[in-house]
Amino acid sequence: MSDRLTAVQRALTDAPADLIVECLAEAVARDYAIDIELLLVDYRLAALLPLTGGPPLTRPGEPAWRSFDHQSEVRDGEVGYLPVTGRGERMGVLRCSPAADSAETRGELAEIATLLAHELQAASAGTDRYTSAARTSRLTLAAEMQWELLPGRSRIRPSFSLAGQLEPSYAVRGDSFDWAEQDGRLYLSVLNGHGEGTSAALLTSLATYALRNARRAGLPLADQAALADQAVFAQHRGDRHVETLLLELDLDSGEMQAVDAGSPRMMLLRDGDVLDQPLEAQFPLGMFESSEYAPQSFTLRAGDRLFIVSDGVFDAATGTSRYGEAALHRFVRRTGSLAPLQAVRSLLGDLRVFVGGDLEDDAVAVCLDVTAASRQ
Template identity: 75%
Template structure:
């Protein structure tokens, strides 16, 4: 690591949680003669890049900042350079700076600094509200605040898989959510739909997520994870409230996918340009009865398969011309083939908003998983 990179790393580590970007601007100006620098944070809806320090939101598709965000690569526009601010696949935003350095070495080091910034921001967010507030175009409902705080992230990229998820309506989501974790060669993904509205739905989904995490971290099988969450929800609500969920466990080396289906989220595979519905045997929703037994089904993925999981708020969304429906859903999913998973879920839910011509009335969640095998 060069002396300049070491100086930047030290400055970022020493910065107070709410002044990371200002400290970065100062040290980069000194070491790289960059006179202007700002962080553009992506908003909750994935529809705007919001400058932290100064300037107007960037919302126009095709803008250099959005090209950088979408393609995850450096973009130069005149004397201004845009760099992706991303940590382990989690896309936080874009670093905008000027002037563009003259040497390839300087440009490469600034790209590395953008990644260092992403990791530092992830650590700093635990100690300040500044970046969460700056990522909003309007106030979140209390239920939405709870749901976003519950998420593990919005995107994850590893050598063997790429994964992304998104919630709508982003600023007022209630009972829909998702969760994931990677451990010991396995990837666990859960998509949930808690019954009810507002805070009741958010509290119910939060209980389900924490019960499933508790069971997963205790090393229980997928079916037993569902059983423990089922018991936790029933003991709290005595059958008056339940959660529909799809639990997945992927062996990231072999592509073997274990599934427990307890309700509405539906699963499809995009394979060789065609959408293949995966009809699953729906079992009782979590918390409906005092004691339920859950069975696991196994599906074998192929290299380059793309897995979509969507809640019923997607296909059942209603616009002026009727329901969005399965045909439109399949047609749009086929178009996502060249897109990265985050672009795919962002585009799908954006298409849904256009279809209904407003914010969605019902919650909608979309999760996209590409399995690529290690080293491919």
């Protein structure tokens, strides 16, 4: 590591949580003679917003958006753009002026952009500055609760790539997702809590925390569902329930266990074909005092893509026309060349165009790619 890169890293780690970018900019200007500016992606994945103010960038073809979408350096004349991403979580883009000329400097700036992403993730527990700056409008209280509940929006590891998105992003209510990776296994849940406003958000939060509690206790997938089912029923006595899909993927073998508790829709994209992945429907969480759940299994292989959507996607309507399963299958087929975050962003953007604005019902879309060869 060069002396100047070490100095910049020290400036990052020593910076106050709410002044990380300013301290970084001072160090980069001193040691590299380059001015930097952070552009944060908004909750809808539709705008790149300068942290210090200024007009948002909303046109997909702009250089900053090409850097964000393709996760690579993009140069536009004397200005360069670098993705700010940590462990697959895309936070935005770093604008550099002038763009670096030497390969060494370009490599160090790319590393700085990654270091910045990790520092922003660490700082999020201590300041509201960056979450506030990533908004084009005020979130509803329910949406605030739902976004705070998420583990992130995207994740990349050697064996998988994963992303999820909520819509309407600034007013989502009961739809959500959760994931965790441990000991060679990926756990994924997609939830749809019934109701409106904060009551739906509270219901989904209860189910999510109950599932996390059971998962962190090392319980099998079916027992995770049963514990969450009991927690929701104890609170609402069967008046409210949460449609949930629970998945557990063995990253070595590709074996997927699933519990379909009245779940969202799941599709498999394999070798260019879209197939509905059928599962035996079981009772949603909280519907009855004591429900038993049984996992089912299927196998994924390298190159497979799972797309999971709630009913707010395929039931989206305008007038007498529904988006429907046929349109959904066509769209999923076209996403094969897109990274998971681009795929869910494109799908929900297509839905907004279809209905002519925000969706009336909230929706969740999750995309999982299996990228490492399995033993199958």
